[in-house]
Amino acid sequence: MMTANPFAVDIKDLTYAYKNGPKVLDIAAIQIAASEHVFLHGPSGSGKTTLLGLLAGILVPQGGSVRVLGQDLATLRSAQRDRFRSSHLGYIFQIFNLIPYLNVLENITLPCHLSPERKMRLGGVTPDVAALDLCRQLNIANLLDRPVTELSVGQQQRVAAARALIGAPEFIIADEPTSALDSNRRQEFIELLFAAADQAKATILFVSHDHSLAPLFTRNLSLLDLNRASRSGEVDA
Numbered sequence: 001m002m003t004a005n006p007f008a009v010d011i012k013d014l015t016y017a018y019k020n021g022p023k024v025l026d027i028a029a030i031q032i033a034a035s036e037h038v039f040l041h042g043p044s045g046s047g048k049t050t051l052l053g054l055l056a057g058i059l060v061p062q063g064g065s066v067r068v069l070g071q072d073l074a075t076l077r078s079a080q081r082d083r084f085r086s087s088h089l090g091y092i093f094q095i096f097n098l099i100p101y102l103n104v105l106e107n108i109t110l111p112c113h114l115s116p117e118r119k120m121r122l123g124g125v126t127p128d129v130a131a132l133d134l135c136r137q138l139n140i141a142n143l144l145d146r147p148v149t150e151l152s153v154g155q156q157q158r159v160a161a162a163r164a165l166i167g168a169p170e171f172i173i174a175d176e177p178t179s180a181l182d183s184n185r186r187q188e189f190i191e192l193l194f195a196a197a198d199q200a201k202a203t204i205l206f207v208s209h210d211h212s213l214a215p216l217f218t219r220n221l222s223l224l225d226l227n228r229a230s231r232s233g234e235v236d237a
């Protein structure tokens, strides 16, 4: 069960290594309060995407504990972690992970079809209407019936954002979500992200190499400082 917990993220003594590889993460503690907007940065290879994968329950740590929205992920089986992710998390992947055989609209509404909770939080409108509304805000409303394989990278990024935001998930994880957007679109994207998050009182964990975005967030975290594995030189700088 999810228990009342003031923290959206509560990590203790976390260690992670990919199969047969060196330790990639060794983190004593990270705590992120509910509704915080956190900017996570660190050099390429420092383990940012790996950390997000652990928070999303896609990866399982070798040691330590990861609690997300009060839920200890170690107590869930793989299928339960998948359900937890689709109900409570909006994840914008560094590689967008759009489903190639679904069009734009079908990709965006997918979480609502996977999770009754996400559908319930649409506030009475259908998934299609909610998707159209997000697409208007992201300037991709003209693309709804297009195959995602025919989109530009920046367009795919915005489809991935709409899919993450639909149905107001409590925790939004975004891995370099604006890397392919020009500066106007980037600004619009961040504004939409924050507005959607604040409406749902959601927590945001946002990874980017673009330090000009950092001041927009309530807190900055440096993975290089937090990760003892990177400090000990086990990770490429």
Ligand SMILES: Nc1ncnc2c1ncn2[C@@H]1O[C@H](COP(=O)(O)OP(=O)(O)OP(=O)(O)O)[C@@H](O)[C@H]1O
Binding pocket: 018, 019, 021, 024, 042, 043, 044, 045, 046, 047, 048, 049, 050, 051, 094, 235, 236
């Ligand atoms: N699937 C994998 N199998 C084995 N090793 C991996 C895998 N994915 C990442 N790694 C290794 O883990 C380390 C951390 O990678 P990660 O992708 O988390 O870095 P990152 O901080 O997200 O980098 P970037 O800024 O380039 O996206 C790297 O040394 C990388 O080579």
Ligand SMILES: [Mg+2]
Binding pocket: 048, 049, 050, 094, 175
């Ligand atoms: Mg990465």
